[in-house]
Amino acid sequence: MIRFDDVEVTFGEHRAVSHLNLEIQEGEFFTLLGPSGCGKTTALRALAGFVEPTGGRILIDGRDVTRVPSEKRGVGMVFQNYALFPSMNVRDNIAFGLSVQKVSKADQRRRVNEVADRTGLASSQLDKNVAELSGGQQQRVAIARALALTPSILLLDEPLSNLDAKLRVQLREQLKELQHEVGVTTVYVTHDQEEALTLSDRIAVLDAGTLQQVGTPEEIYDRSATPFVCRFIGENNRLTPAQLVSLGGALDATSESYVRPEKLHLAPVGDTTSAPASFEGSIVDRTYHGSHSVYTVAVEDAALRVSVPAGAAAHQWSPGDAVRVDVDPRWVLQYPAA
Ligand SMILES: Nc1ncnc2c1ncn2[C@@H]1O[C@H](COP(=O)(O)OP(=O)(O)O)[C@@H](O)[C@H]1O
Ligand SMILES: [Mg+2]
Structure with missing residues (x-):
């Protein structure tokens, strides 16, 4: 379980996240939703350990990780632009974190084959250069790379936003299936309300760094708690x-x-x-x-x-x-x- 306990992140004078209180359950597909600049990425980076909160605490399974370095938190992150290494083949991209951790070559190979299989990457693709792959396949590689380190939490920051509309809808469904199969607790960031409604078990809506509502997609849509949520979600x-x-x-x-x-x-x-x-x-x-x-x-x-x-x-x-x-x-x- 993940807990944001009154988390605040300020950059100089600017408060990007204020008094954020959230509880995310084991195995949940949880989405941070809001317009550009509302603090979604900052909240996610604070959870990943790339940004240190200026106030409050973050707990993972009851452990205060607020000052714990990123690599010791058991989180895997997929960035908006995938941040794959273009000069490496797919296998080496997926194995990157494992090689940093000095996992043996044989274990790397086994682990890469395992996650490739789980994320629907054919073995024939593993020796290709990532630049040869389609956007959708690159996204799978980015997810496989994050999963290779067997994280207990998967963080995804707008992973579909660089893809064209049709592919986005396809991958949305595959992402949901994948998360269901793998069962890993997932925190997903998007500004796209339709994506949030279709993918999530629960959604947190943010506006200007402030939590507006947490609820199931149905609650967010049918019982919007504030005028902001009502106007941001769907038509009205x-x-x-x-x-x-x-x-x-x-x-x-x-x-x-x-x-x-x-x-x-x-x-x-x-x-x-x-x-x-x-x-x-x-x-x-x-x-x-x-x-x-x-x-x-x-x-x-x-x-x-x-x-x-x-x-x-x-x-x-x-x-x-x-x-x-x-x-x-x-x-x-x-x-x-x-
Ligand atoms: N490293 C940083 N330094 C200064 N300001 C930042 C930094 N990162 C984000 N911000 C600011 O914090 C606010 C929230 O940004 P961000 O979390 O990236 O929003 P979102 O992901 O919802 O679009 C924005 O106003 C942004 O300009
Ligand atoms: Mg962002």
């Missing part, structure tokens, strides 16, 4: 006071309020099915996304975006059509006005 509509009033009293019209586009549903005006609450609106626009369409609907004094899955829509709406917009008030996220 901010409801105006006039819209809240027109919903008829189920909600507090003075609160900062949001609802996600797929939580709204369109029905014909005069539809006989009942809904917990609804607005009256008129269609302004529709954009087609293949798997779903997004309708822009004028409601009271502002427009709402409504996401409708392809095939689920019994109606195709056109601009000018009057519609009923149904919403269950429990999907409206409300925060006390600032």
